[in-house]
Amino acid sequence: xxxxxxxxGPVTLSExxxxxxxxxxxxxxxxxLFWYVQYPGEGLQLLLKxxxxxxxxxxxxxxATYRKETTxxxxxxxxxxxxxxxxYFCALRSYxxxxxxxxxxxxxxxxxx
Amino acid sequence: DVKVTQSSRYLVKRTGEKVFLxxxxxxxxxxxxxxxxxxxxxxxxxxxxxxxxxxxxxxxPEGYSVSREKKERFSLILESASTNQTSMYLxxxxxxxxxxxxxxxxxxxRLTVV
Numbered sequence: 001x002x003x004x005x006x007x008x009g010p011v012t013l014s015e016x017x018x019x020x021x022x023x024x025x026x027x028x029x030x031x032x033l034f035w036y037v038q039y040p041g042e043g044l045q046l047l048l049k050x051x052x053x054x055x056x057x058x059x060x061x062x063x064a065t066y067r068k069e070t071t072x073x074x075x076x077x078x079x080x081x082x083x084x085x086x087x088y089f090c091a092l093r094s095y096x097x098x099x100x101x102x103x104x105x106x107x108x109x110x111x112x113x
Numbered sequence: 114d115v116k117v118t119q120s121s122r123y124l125v126k127r128t129g130e131k132v133f134l135x136x137x138x139x140x141x142x143x144x145x146x147x148x149x150x151x152x153x154x155x156x157x158x159x160x161x162x163x164x165x166x167x168x169x170x171x172x173x174p175e176g177y178s179v180s181r182e183k184k185e186r187f188s189l190i191l192e193s194a195s196t197n198q199t200s201m202y203l204x205x206x207x208x209x210x211x212x213x214x215x216x217x218x219x220x221x222x223r224l225t226v227v
Contacts, residue, residue: 032213043218051213098163100146101216105155
């Protein structure tokens with residue numbers, strides 16, 4: 001079945017540091033890939049997505065590239081801010097539209113000033 | 114603006130009670146989902162529905178049931194609440210169609226069973 005594995009946290013960084021959160025997946029066919037973010041006390045918000053190989057999703061300074069050859073979708077940001085402190089979830093969805101998202105376990109990021 | 118609304122942010126219920134968690138979306142989406150979020154376990158799918166009166170079991174359906182009588186509303190029911198159902202519950206919806214569409218989430222309901 002489909003599955004997502006992401007690096008375990010928590011991750012603690014100083015402001016302006018470079019961020020990478022690793023995500024790899026197992027899926028049949030050609031899934032779409034997503035990164036969601038959950039700020040304290042809130043639900044999940046879509047951060048970015050990519051729907052085919054070599055696509056790059058980007059938003060708010062975050063980027064991730066869909067790498068089919070390595071089945072990966074790593075999240076990166078060049079310079080993190082305190083406001084980026086949150087839990088980040090990698091997810092995939094099979095091409096058939098009535099299937100649910102499958103999530104990784106989440107990575108908690110804390111950014112200190 | 115897209116909206117998924119869960120009826121309560123926080124709930125405290127007693128063991129053995131029947132508990133209803135309500136979710137409403139205003140986007141005319143066909144698909145709706147209930148997930149449970151626990152530390153270290155991420156999001157786990159309880160049930161989902163791809164049409165009115167239709168439902169499919171997710172990964173952890175035991176102890177739960179659902180109801181979808183109208184397109185915009187998807188209810189999660191804990192038939193007899195137990196302490197191991199203390200958790201954060203997240204509702205989501207998405208349009209029908211290709212899998213490149215994202216799901217939209219509500220703000221979550223934190224349920225405590227005492």
